[in-house]
Amino acid sequence: MQEHPFSNLKMGLIERYAKQVPLAEVEQARVKGWLSAMDLGLPKGEEQAYLLYGDPDPCELLMFNRPVLLCDTTPTQLIGQLVTSLCFHLGTYGMGGPGFFGIELNQQQFLTYAVWGAGSYVLYNDRVLTNHPSTYSQMRPWVSNFAEHQWDELTEQLVGSRLVSWEFMEHQLQLCFEQQDKLLTLYFVRQDPRIPKINSNLGIAYESGTIKDYVVLQDSDAVLIV
Numbered sequence: 568m569q570e571h572p573f574s575n576l577k578m579g580l581i582e583r584y585a586k587q588v589p590l591a592e593v594e595q596a597r598v599k600g601w602l603s604a605m606d607l608g609l610p611k612g613e614e615q616a617y618l619l620y621g622d623p624d625p626c627e628l629l630m631f632n633r634p635v636l637l638c639d640t641t642p643t644q645l646i647g648q649l650v651t652s653l654c655f656h657l658g659t660y661g662m663g664g665p666g667f668f669g670i671e672l673n674q675q676q677f678l679t680y681a682v683w684g685a686g687s688y689v690l691y692n693d694r695v696l697t698n699h700p701s702t703y704s705q706m707r708p709w710v711s712n713f714a715e716h717q718w719d720e721l722t723e724q725l726v727g728s729r730l731v732s733w734e735f736m737e738h739q740l741q742l743c744f745e746q747q748d749k750l751l752t753l754y755f756v757r758q759d760p761r762i763p764k765i766n767s768n769l770g771i772a773y774e775s776g777t778i779k780d781y782v783v784l785q786d787s788d789a790v791l792i793v
Contacts, residue, residue, distance in 0.1 A: 586789035601630040648672040702763035
């Protein structure tokens with residue numbers, strides 16, 4: 568039997584996109600393109616892989632889809648939406664995660680940079696959002712969650728702002744937000760000389776394609792699997 572495209576998305580690092588859907592909402596989900604494990608022809612018991620999908624619930628059905636690329640979205644669908652949270656640990660491979668960075672809009676979906684350690688490849692006011700503590704002497708990131716280094720200087724600036732525009736270049740995405748008449752600009756990058764070096768090496772967010780291939784919209788209750 569031919570493999571269903573949702574079984575292996577091949578969208579950059581993303582292999583699958585899934586969520587648990589309440590049984591009462593399954594038909595609504597199907598209208599939006601969500602399919603069950605059975606529809607995809609996945610092995611029986613796939614829904615029991617709790618490390619990937621969470622604990623199975625008899626009142627829910629595991630369903631799959633394809634996340635929308637930001638570049639395929641029209642501005643009118645997103646412009647004006649409110650930033651409701653930030654997340655630095657989106658995505659999973661079961662025993663851990665790749666550290667995708669997401670900006671939640673209207674408590675409904677994340678605008679996600681789907682690259683390993685994405686916070687190290689996002690710049691705001693010439694500072695990376697996150698990075699390894701070994702680089703802190705070079706640049707203080709906006710957010711740190713390491714044991715002896717705990718701070719968040721970003722969330723209060725971005726949460727509550729509204730998305731006003733975005734612009735793609737080959738290897739850069741510029742996102743502009745407005746907060747109380749103040750313009751806030753984030754840059755998703757592939758590589759940038761401002762990013763602190765680790766062991767004298769300048770990191771790179773992805774090897775192939777362009778940045779358009781790595782920025783997706785995901786439902787807030789769904790998971791990206793690598």
